[in-house]
Amino acid sequence: MADSDSKVALEPRTFKVTGMTCNACVNSVERSLNSMPGVSATVNFAAEKASVLFDNSISNSNSLVEAVKKAGYKAEILDGKDNEYEQKKRNKEIKSYLEKFSIFLEIITFINIRRRW
Numbered sequence: 001m002a003d004s005d006s007k008v009a010l011e012p013r014t015f016k017v018t019g020m021t022c023n024a025c026v027n028s029v030e031r032s033l034n035s036m037p038g039v040s041a042t043v044n045f046a047a048e049k050a051s052v053l054f055d056n057s058i059s060n061s062n063s064l065v066e067a068v069k070k071a072g073y074k075a076e077i078l079d080g081k082d083n084e085y086e087q088k089k090r091n092k093e094i095k096s097y098l099e100k101f102s103i104f105l106e107i108i109t110f111i112n113i114r115r116r117w
Contacts, residue, residue: 010040010053013061017043017050019073032071033064050075 017029026043029050033041038055041064052064061077068075 008038008055008057010038011056013052013054013064014078015050015052015064015068016076016078017048017068017073018075020045020048025073028071029068029073032067036063036067039064049078 020026020029020043023045026045029043030041033039033043033050033052036054036059038058039052040054041050041052043050050068054060054064065075065077
């Protein structure tokens with residue numbers, strides 16, 4: 001990035017990264033982002049997020065999204081929408097569990113009815 005005598009203000013960004021299926025995918029996204037000048041990135045597979053620090057005089061958010069796309073994945077800027085995204089993800093997960101529980105109860109009910117015949 002910059003030499004040790006000059007101070008560069010790095011701008012933080014968080015991105016939602018989709019399409020990753022394993023740790024090799026994480027490594028691919030990290031390599032793609034970290035190969036850009038003025039960029040330092042870490043990717044969290046479980047959270048589907050990339051945390052990036054970058055020098056905005058060299059790179060910008062759109063170029064970071066493009067780097068992820070070139071690696072074969074989708075990226076979306078989360079800053080400002082992060083809480084909304086997390087809430088939607090949580091709600092979707094809860095809905096999935098409720099649907100599975102409902103099916104389980106229906107199966108148990110059916111089994112109990114069949115036993116009485």
